[in-house]
Amino acid sequence: MTTYGRGLRGLSLAAAATITAALALTFFYAPLDANQGFIQKIFYIHVPLAITALCGFVFGGVLGAMYLRTGERKWDIRSYVAIHMALIFGVGTLLTGTIWAKASWGHWWVWSDPTLTSFLIVMLLFATYQPLRFSIEDPERQSRYASVFSVVAGAFVPLNFLAVRAAQAYVHPRVLTLTGGNLPGSMRLTFLVALVGVALLYVTLWKYEMAAKSTRMQLRALRRTLLGDDAVAPLKRSAAPS
Amino acid sequence: MSRLVIAVAPALPLHSAGKYVAGAYIVFLAMVLIYVAIMATRLSRTEREIAQLQRDVDAQRSARDADREREPVA
Numbered sequence: 001m002t003t004y005g006r007g008l009r010g011l012s013l014a015a016a017a018t019i020t021a022a023l024a025l026t027f028f029y030a031p032l033d034a035n036q037g038f039i040q041k042i043f044y045i046h047v048p049l050a051i052t053a054l055c056g057f058v059f060g061g062v063l064g065a066m067y068l069r070t071g072e073r074k075w076d077i078r079s080y081v082a083i084h085m086a087l088i089f090g091v092g093t094l095l096t097g098t099i100w101a102k103a104s105w106g107h108w109w110v111w112s113d114p115t116l117t118s119f120l121i122v123m124l125l126f127a128t129y130q131p132l133r134f135s136i137e138d139p140e141r142q143s144r145y146a147s148v149f150s151v152v153a154g155a156f157v158p159l160n161f162l163a164v165r166a167a168q169a170y171v172h173p174r175v176l177t178l179t180g181g182n183l184p185g186s187m188r189l190t191f192l193v194a195l196v197g198v199a200l201l202y203v204t205l206w207k208y209e210m211a212a213k214s215t216r217m218q219l220r221a222l223r224r225t226l227l228g229d230d231a232v233a234p235l236k237r238s239a240a241p242s
Numbered sequence: 243m244s245r246l247v248i249a250v251a252p253a254l255p256l257h258s259a260g261k262y263v264a265g266a267y268i269v270f271l272a273m274v275l276i277y278v279a280i281m282a283t284r285l286s287r288t289e290r291e292i293a294q295l296q297r298d299v300d301a302q303r304s305a306r307d308a309d310r311e312r313e314p315v316a
Contacts, residue, residue, distance in 0.1 A: 038259040103262035
């Protein structure tokens, strides 16, 4: 039995401290962007959310692969929660991105930008994950099919990212590259702290969700042990593994 | 077209940009708070289920004790 609550307090405090530090750096330390001015401050929340969401989808795929390898239900639950959390962070990315686009470009959405459109495609792809799960009644098949989906869709994420990077005609600024990009030191530090903060938040919320699911399952098992099978109500059809 | 829009768009002054930056950070904060509210709802449901389980176990134990007292002593 895994106890997901272990270390959760320290992790929560670390996430809160890092995000607070990131906000302080964003508004009191990082200089104003010469081109975009104050509006560029959205970068420090939008890009970390996007990177964390995409990594979350890949993480869900890796956990799905672990389920296919071992057949243990815990991997399917972990994969489900990872994708669920990544979807929430992805919605945050889209919302902050559209606000930035409106302020910067005067439009809520620019279809000709490959980064925006490809992120939307990834989001729409993963938006089908929950309906796919819900459509399969048998829990065993549900886990297996969902894991295959998570592996394939998770592999699509880096491929999609590379394809967009390789595209020539883009309007999204390229500030992060393997050679360090063109961010000045103070901006890079702020960005990295924000990225660590958002990543810690993702891990914290993932652990919270896992702890909640695990507790409910243990409670159900305890009820069955103490009062017998009749005392446990049959599970309703759900997209979530149970 | 969009490249042209960016090229001609000047940096927004603080009083115009402020609402957008605030909006983006409020979205982030709201996202976290909504998640915490959902988790709080689930937690209260789990607490209710634990309380119900406790009541059921107590009732089962009382019934067992009552049965034992009713048994004739030889």
